[in-house]
Amino acid sequence: MGAEPTPEKPAVPVKPLRADAARNRAKVLVAAREVFAERGTGASTEEVARRAGVGIGTVFRHFPTKESLLEAVLGEILAGFAEQARLRTESPDPGGAFFDFFQLVVGESATKNAVSAELTGAGIDLHASGDEVRQELRGALGVLLARAQEAGAVRADVGLGEVMALLAGTSQATGNLDVLMRGRVLDVVFDGLRGHSS
Known part of the structure; x- marks a missing residue:
C-alpha cells in the first residue's frame, strides 16, 4: 500500500501593516520624495527619517536598503502618474486632457529621472521591478491618446510607442531647464503632435 499523500500546508497569509506602521511607511515615502527632490538621491536615509519625524530604525524596518527606498519612491511616482492619467480619461476636453497630462509628467x-538613474547605476532592472504600474500607466495613456485622436486634437498617425518615446525624451532633456525654456520646448513638441482640428 502506497504512502498517504501529505496534506498541503495552508499558505501563510501576509499580515497587513498595522495602522500606525502603515502611517509611518507613508510618512517616510512622502519625506523621501521631498528630500530627494530638494537634495538629490545622494541625500541620506537619516535626512529622510528626520523629515518624516521617525527614527532611522523605522525607515530601515520598512526599507532595509537605500535602494529599496528608492524603488518604493519610484513606484509611488509612477503610480501617481497612472492615477493622473486615469483621472483625465473622462475629460470633456480629450485634447486638453492629453496635453495637460504630457505637461504634468x-x-x-526630475526626481523620477534621478531616482531611476541611481537604481540603474546600482544594477536594478527597473522594468522588472515596476512592470505592473508601468503597464497601468501605458494603458491609461493609450486611452488619453485614442480619445485625443478621435477628437482630432492629436494627429492620427502617431502611435503610443512614439508618444512614450517623446514623453521620456522630453522629460530627460528638460529636467534642468527653467520653467520658461521647458514651456518653449513643450510648445515645439505639441506643435508636432497636434491634429488638423487643433
Whole structure:
C-alpha cells in the first residue's frame, strides 16, 4: 500500500501593516520624495527619517536598503502618474486632457529621472521591478491618446510607442531647464503632435 499523500500546508497569509506602521511607511515615502527632490538621491536615509519625524530604525524596518527606498519612491511616482492619467480619461476636453497630462509628467520628472538613474547605476532592472504600474500607466495613456485622436486634437498617425518615446525624451532633456525654456520646448513638441482640428 502506497504512502498517504501529505496534506498541503495552508499558505501563510501576509499580515497587513498595522495602522500606525502603515502611517509611518507613508510618512517616510512622502519625506523621501521631498528630500530627494530638494537634495538629490545622494541625500541620506537619516535626512529622510528626520523629515518624516521617525527614527532611522523605522525607515530601515520598512526599507532595509537605500535602494529599496528608492524603488518604493519610484513606484509611488509612477503610480501617481497612472492615477493622473486615469483621472483625465473622462475629460470633456480629450485634447486638453492629453496635453495637460504630457505637461504634468515632464514638469514632475526630475526626481523620477534621478531616482531611476541611481537604481540603474546600482544594477536594478527597473522594468522588472515596476512592470505592473508601468503597464497601468501605458494603458491609461493609450486611452488619453485614442480619445485625443478621435477628437482630432492629436494627429492620427502617431502611435503610443512614439508618444512614450517623446514623453521620456522630453522629460530627460528638460529636467534642468527653467520653467520658461521647458514651456518653449513643450510648445515645439505639441506643435508636432497636434491634429488638423487643433
